[in-house]
């Protein structure tokens with residue numbers, strides 16, 4: 428179905444799997460609009476010449492309704508508008524539901540640059556290297572104002588909004604260099620806020636990955652923050668003294684809150700739990716978690732979220748298909764918290780309700796007081 432629109436002047440190349448859908452819909456709507464605009468104006472001109480007043484005070488012939496005509500002019504526009512609706516729905520559905528198997532890249536917008544971080548630890552500013560023919564998912568947020576990541580050749584864009592994560596995905600079809608733009612006016616240098624996306628063959632991409640300092644992966648950096656820099660582990664590490672909620676197996680599960688709501692633990696939920704813990708108290712726990720608002724940057728938040736996600740033993744979707752050497756995210760996250768993993772292992776993917784139950788009866792001093800508490804003092 429791949430078609431080439433290079434014959435259309437000013438049109439960007441089509442370089443993603445769904446680009447032709449967007450263009451198809453666009454040209455279809457343009458054609459329908461052109462057809463009716465020309466038709467209406469032509470009929471107008473024709474009729475006002477044909478039925479012009481030929482002698483003074485002429486009256487027109489009387490017309491009585493026509494069922495056939497009225498049915499036709501209701502049904503034909505209905506069909507046309509439904510095809511537009513369906514076309515739009517299909518495009519929307521494919522674009523805004525990232526496939527489960529996707530390589531995840533984190534994006535932070537900032538006046539006036541795009542910062543990218545790969546799951547394998549490489550960081551880039553305004554440049555982004557990706558392999559051809561793979562599903563790539565961008566999880567995006569911003570440090571300041573609203574931006575909008577736009578890749579014209581892939582026919583995809585989305586607002587990047589402070590305080591939340593937005594995602595887009597694509598599968599690039601042709602190696603090459605394409606523009607990245609900011610499509611939301613964001614201040615003085617908005618027009619300069621752009622970059623280049625390099626689509627490479629998988630083997631070139633692997634070379635690129637191994638040729639670049641990978642630094643800590645987001646998961647490793649998150650673990651460091653969690654255990655050393657922010658002291659999350661003092662409450663969330665396993666063992667008899669655990670006061671915070673169990674985070675193993677959290678991601679993707681249903682969380683029961685004290686206000687009776689049930690929410691799905693996705694990226695956004697974990698982010699909110701860190702910035703505004705009081706807003707969503709997990710059932711069976713006291714609201715003792717302090718807010719970390721203002722103490723962590725967007726990049727650190729992304730890392731913490733990545734780390735908490737990794738605790739759920741999800742198959743990391745970040746590893747390159749061909750197993751590049753830089754992929755250490757999964758193996759290394761265990762070493763730092765050996766003890767805790769051993770204890771928590773059986774719990775790793777236990778359903779959410781179980782996690783709550785065992786915890787409130789066992790080690791959580793904040794649980795309903797139906798048993799003696801011995802661990803409170805040394806902990807407080």
Ligand code: HEC
Pocket residue numbers: 653657658659660661662663670671672673674677682692697700701704705707708709712713714715716717719731735
């Ligand atoms: C003072 C102890 C304490 C500290 C420090 C703490 N937490 Fe918590 N945390 C809790 C408690 C208690 C809960 C459950 C009650 C709630 O939802 O606020 C919780 C809940 C959470 C949840 C939601 C868990 C769920 O099951 O839905 C996440 C995610 C979380 N914490 C992450 C963190 C991270 C990341 C840090 C470090 C930046 C941190 N916490 C620091 C005590 C703490």
Ligand SMILES: [Cu+2]
Pocket residue numbers: 536573574575609610611612613617620
């Ligand atoms: Cu911008």
